[in-house]
Amino acid sequence: MIPTPDLSHLTRQDYEHVYEPAEDTFLLLDALEQEASELKEIRPLVCLEIGSGSGCVSAFIGGILGPSAALYLCTDINARASRCTLTTGRQNKVPLESMIASLALPLLSRLKHSVDILLFNPPYVPTVIAEAENAQGTADIEGSWAGGIDGMQVTDIFLQTVESLLSAKGRFYLVAVKENNIPDIRARMSDRHGLQSKIVMQRRAGREHLFVVQFFR
Numbered sequence: 001m002i003p004t005p006d007l008s009h010l011t012r013q014d015y016e017h018v019y020e021p022a023e024d025t026f027l028l029l030d031a032l033e034q035e036a037s038e039l040k041e042i043r044p045l046v047c048l049e050i051g052s053g054s055g056c057v058s059a060f061i062g063g064i065l066g067p068s069a070a071l072y073l074c075t076d077i078n079a080r081a082s083r084c085t086l087t088t089g090r091q092n093k094v095p096l097e098s099m100i101a102s103l104a105l106p107l108l109s110r111l112k113h114s115v116d117i118l119l120f121n122p123p124y125v126p127t128v129i130a131e132a133e134n135a136q137g138t139a140d141i142e143g144s145w146a147g148g149i150d151g152m153q154v155t156d157i158f159l160q161t162v163e164s165l166l167s168a169k170g171r172f173y174l175v176a177v178k179e180n181n182i183p184d185i186r187a188r189m190s191d192r193h194g195l196q197s198k199i200v201m202q203r204r205a206g207r208e209h210l211f212v213v214q215f216f217r
Contacts, residue, residue, distance in 0.1 A: 044116030055088030062094030
């Protein structure tokens with residue numbers, strides 16, 4: 001069993017501005033642990049997490065892969081989250097590199113068809129458009145959950161870039177809720193980008209029905 005990363009260095013003050021790992025985070029960790037053998041077999045060299053928040057998920061990937069030559073890149077629009085990601089990497093002895101950025105925009109040309117493990121636990125909660133836009137604009141904790149119409153406002157933008165980021169052996173793991181219309185997401189990724197998919201894990205958490213979907217070539 002792979003231990004959950006040590007987050008004891010993060011404070012209550014941090015969690016006022018940075019998303020604290022919750023049921024969706026732990027579902028993603030469980031899904032990645034279930035996929036551990038497959039992930040190690042592809043010998044990833046580049047791992048990229050979008051919206052890394054506390055850094056918990058990328059540190060967990062580092063625990064799965066163990067000592068390796070992998071590059072661990074993380075982006076977040078929230079400056080405090082970016083700092084937390086860096087300190088979580090140090091706390092867990094995983095060399096996380098974090099940058100303040102919207103999705104993968106600064107990395108698209110540099111990482112074209114180079115990402116072996118791509119991770120995104122997006123803002124998936126359905127809200128009005130203005131709330132999602134304001135959340136992204138303020139770049140604080142609200143940006144981690146306010147997802148706009150169908151909870152897909154941010155996710156839809158990123159999905160257009162996934163195929164260009166994934167390597168030939170790449171795996172993309174997306175967290176979603178039932179309201180996001182997962183069959184439609186999978187169909188669009190297949191029809192428009194030629195990516196196959198499978199549901200790795202699903203779980204009910206209160207009123208939410210959470211899923212982790214894997215996309216691959």
